[in-house]
Amino acid sequence: MCVFMLYQYKKINYRGRFAPSPTGGLHMGSLVSACASFLDAKASQGEWLIRMEDIDPPREQAGATEEILRALEAHHLSTCSEIIFQSKRSHRYISAIKQLWQQGDVYSCRCSSKQIKVLRKECLYCPCRDQSIIECMGEWHENILDELDQLGGALRLRVDELAESQIVFEDRHYGVISKNVAKEVGDFIIRRSDGLFAYQLAVVVDDAWQGITDVVRGADLLDVTPRQIFLQKKLGLPTPRYRHVPLVYDEQGNKLSKQHFAPVLDNALALDNLRVACRYLNIKLEDPQSIEDLLSQAVDAWVK
Incomplete structure (x- = not known):
């Protein structure tokens, strides 16, 4: 293990994370990724963390960090520990x-x-x-x-x-x-x-420092994973398990992203938003009437 690395967390069998960039509010594509990583962690009886990847100020939008965190809270996607901000690291x-x-x-x-x-x-x-x-x-x-x-x-x-x-x-x-x-x-x-x-560099250092065992994220990052593993090896850091989920596309065939002006989620429709996210993840639900019920069903379905 390299000399600069000091884990803050106790070692557990599973620790996942969701790491958005504050370049805009939460949209359906990012909600699908957040749900996938959250469900994977809960289905494994592990921890799920939130990390804000705010290391590119020219691309960030004022107030986006707070907007993302409010959206995650509204959808009951809660971190197990303090939120880490890359700008402070x-x-x-x-x-x-x-x-x-x-x-x-x-x-x-x-x-x-x-x-x-x-x-x-x-x-x-x-x-x-x-x-x-x-x-x-x-x-x-x-x-x-x-x-x-x-x-x-x-x-x-x-x-x-x-x-x-x-x-x-x-x-x-x-x-x-x-x-x-x-x-x-x-x-x-x-x-x-x-x-x-x-x-x-930042994602490799922080995944290791936080003791992340499993990275679940969108398939658009599948192509850069080998270079991250290469860097992990150079730094003497552990390699987490990876799971990349298929992307969400709009009617024109564009990936739902901030670059393609994906609409920001309405937090008042959190239950409906989660229903849609589960459909994209091929999770079948039995007409949940609350967010708690939906997430419980989704975790059970993810295990299966």
Whole structure:
């Protein structure tokens, strides 16, 4: 286990989580994901946590955090512990970067995404990786990320074509997934050029710190799971079990998301909203008249 990791929680057999980003209110697609993770935890007699992934201020909407939490409360999806806010956890992400830095696994990159895309098509590495960040900027010290920001570079994780870059895991819904991260993804960003921490780093660090045993989320994140597992291995962290649930689409065939202007749920219709979410999850209900009854039926059906 890596030295920066200190679990806050006692070890249990199951701990799940729902981790929305405050870029808008809760819509049906996110409610389906929240229900799936909640039901999976309750059916396993485990704990279910809420974590707010608020590490991208330019994309966040004012008041969205409170709106999401009110919606979850209205739908009786309650956390078993305090709500964690990623915006307050920079020190842990920096500790992870320090470990990767000292292992020689990261480098500073000033290439644009367009340049990287062209290099990948030509099966070439980013030229920045030829000089490690340690060689460019010296040993680790407390101001080194500030120096990096002045240079305008992002931090990329080095993914070499070794046996460890072939990631194979069994998704609890989609079965065995195999991806060679070196060939299919390449070196990926863990800290952006604007100084913000990348989702891939934050989610890996926080899942481990919270002792998450099972990640249940939308299938749109299935493709990034191998790189998260790769990063877990680099940091010496445990890999949780994964279950990705099918996405919800609108009548035009677009994924229900904030990017496609999915309507925000009406909390006054929480029971009806949950009925719809259960239909998307292929859960059959016997005309529940209350949210408590619906969730009880849904947990029983999830077990089966």
